[in-house]
Amino acid sequence: MNLSKFDFTRLKNLLPSSLKSLSINPTSDLIREDENNDTEFYSTPRFVHHIDDRARYVLSQFYTYAIQQTPETITLDLCSSWTSHLPENFIGKVFGLGMNELELKENPSLNQGYTVQDLNQNPSLPKFSSNTFDSVICSVSIDYLIHPLKIFNEVGRILKPNGLFITSFSNRCFPTKVIRKWLYMNELQRVEWVANYFLQTDTYFNPMTIKAYSFFDGNFLPITDEHYVDPMYIVSANKK
Structure with missing residues (x-):
């Protein structure tokens, strides 16, 4: 796939036209192998990329395509780190929320500052007023949230009407820290699982706007192969 010529306007939604709600059992689906405090796990900064060059490029270009950019629009980078995967020439205000202050300090995209918060300990966002953000992004972190519906409701609250919430993931993770359900699903099932978070928070999110896209060229090589790509x-949706 030649990403430099990729037409994002022709993306095909992976989801069926009528989504079915999936049951979520917090005591079995949202538990993790390592239930120790996440603050300790993430206390050491990791200045490394968790997805490869191609995946980062796709994500950056999708953000360019999907997020409205003006000097006054404001984006929240949820589960942020030392990089937001936003394009270098991104126009707009960006605020970050993440786990490691040393990483957040090094993030050049966060031109409005940042806050340190463990969403698994406190899934509310009291720092932010309702109807504040034009967009919220959560890059390759959605699989670590143990209170996803509470967080999605909070994101819905702080988004402006018709605001966009974009979540993204690949097939890499810290296996002891992702929710248990994640490890027992294939990648299409994971797409449907995240879409279900939007569906179950339809007080805020419009079910008709839930969309999911795959950027994968069918390369099923082992991860150790030099031609492997992530x-x-x-998966995204708009607030009502």
Whole structure:
């Protein structure tokens, strides 16, 4: 796939026209192998990329395509780190929320500052007023959230009407820290699982706007092969 010529306007939605709600059992689906405090796990900064060059490029270009950019629009980078995967020439205000202050300090995209918060300890966002953000992004972190519906409701609250929430993930993770359900699903099932978070928070999110996209060229080579590339999946929806 030649990404430099990729036409994002021709993306095909992976989801069926009528989504079915999936049951979520917090005591079995949202538990993790390592239930120790996440603050300790993420206390050491990791200045490394968790997805490869191609996946980062896809994500950056999708953000360019999907996020409205003006000097006054404001984006929240949820589960942020030392990079937001936004394009270098991104126009607009960006605020970050993440786990490691040393990483957040090094993020050049966060031109409005940042806050340190463990969403698994406190899934509310009291720092932000309702109807504040034009867009919210959560890059390759959605699989670590143990209170996803509470967080999605909070994101819905702080988004402006018709605001966009973009989540993304690949097939890499810290296996001891992702929710248990994640490890027992294939990648299409993971797409449907994240879409279900939007569906179950339809007080805020419009079910008709839930979309999912795959950026994967069918390369099923082992991860150790030099020609292997990371897949990228994006699931998004607009606030009502």
